[in-house]
Amino acid sequence: MSPVLPGEYVPAQHVNLKLGPGLLQQYSVNGQPVVVSTRAGDVQHSTNRSRWWIESNSRRYVxxxxxxxxxxxxxxxxxxxxxxxxSAHTATLDGLAFEGATKRNRPNLxxxxLLFARVSLAHKDMEPELECFDAQTRKAEGFGELKGGFLVHCSLKMSRLLLDPLHFLLxxxxxxxxLESAAGTNGRVWITAKDPRQVIAVSRCIEGVDPDGGGMDEVAxxxxxxxxxV
Structure with a gap:
């Protein structure tokens, strides 16, 4: 983790490189691809270094x-x-962007x-587009409507921590x-459990561990x- 300013180069390299918020791939004078930061913040990457993004204190999801x-x-x-x-603009979800959906058979939203979805298209000059299936298998794989449960709002940094399989909380x-949960990178976490007291406990723990909140560790x-x- 290292701080960068807009316009600085970031050493993001991987065979299946995926760039998240705050990073943009461009080409240098000699035609080689380079990754440049578009916002101030800390450079972050996944454990296998395939996903890179800039972590900042912004509450607005990009x-x-x-x-x-x-x-x-x-x-x-x-x-x-x-x-x-x-985000700044609402996203579009096609009625056929679900596993097995047809014009005669589609979800009745x-x-x-509530939906758990994947961003299929994101461009600064266009509204984002969503899909509710895995990009490779075309299967639902957990995507789709989230029925019941409770929605917890947290910082963007906390939501990314929850998506890390090595994080201790979940x-x-x-x-x-x-319990069941679905964490999005947009600062929203859906949770459900058998007992309402357990749902409340999960919600309080997420708020307590959030770096923008209590910042509690595992012992706490x-x-x-x-x-x-519970």
Whole structure:
């Protein structure tokens, strides 16, 4: 992790390189591809170094291709749905962008429905587009409508931490009680559990661990959970 300013070069290299918010691939004078930062912040990358992005204190989500998001359906336009993903513009979701969807067989989404989706197109001059299936298998793979449950809002940094399989919080909570979750890079986390008290506990833990909130570590979370009847 190192701080950068807009316009600085970032040493992002990988066979399957995927760039997230704050990074842009350009070409140098000699025609070689280079990665340049478009915002100030800290350079971050996934464990295998295939995904790179700039972490900043912005609360506004900037969509990037292939990122996972939790959205809320806010309207319908013809055969498409308009989805709020917390960005400057609403995203578009095609009615056929679901596993096995046809013109006669498609999900019956309503205003207020929650979705777990993937950003299929993101460009600064266009509205982002979403899909609810895996790009390679064309299967749902967990994407689609999220029924029931509770939506937690957190910082963009916290949502990315929850997407890291090495982060302690969700495995720790899952070892204590059964729960389901869907974390998006847009600062939204959907959770559901059998007992409402467990849902509240998960929500409080996410808020407590959030770097923009309490910044609790694993020891502090365990101590906090020991005070709850869950």
């Amino acid at each position: 969509p990037a291709p292939q990122e996972l998001v939790v959205g809320v359906v806010v309207g319908r336009s013809g055969e498409n749905w308009r989805v709020d993903i917390g 309503k205003v207020g429905s 495995p720790l909570l899952g070892s204590r009680f059964s 979370v365990k101590k906090f959970l020991s005070t709850l009847d």
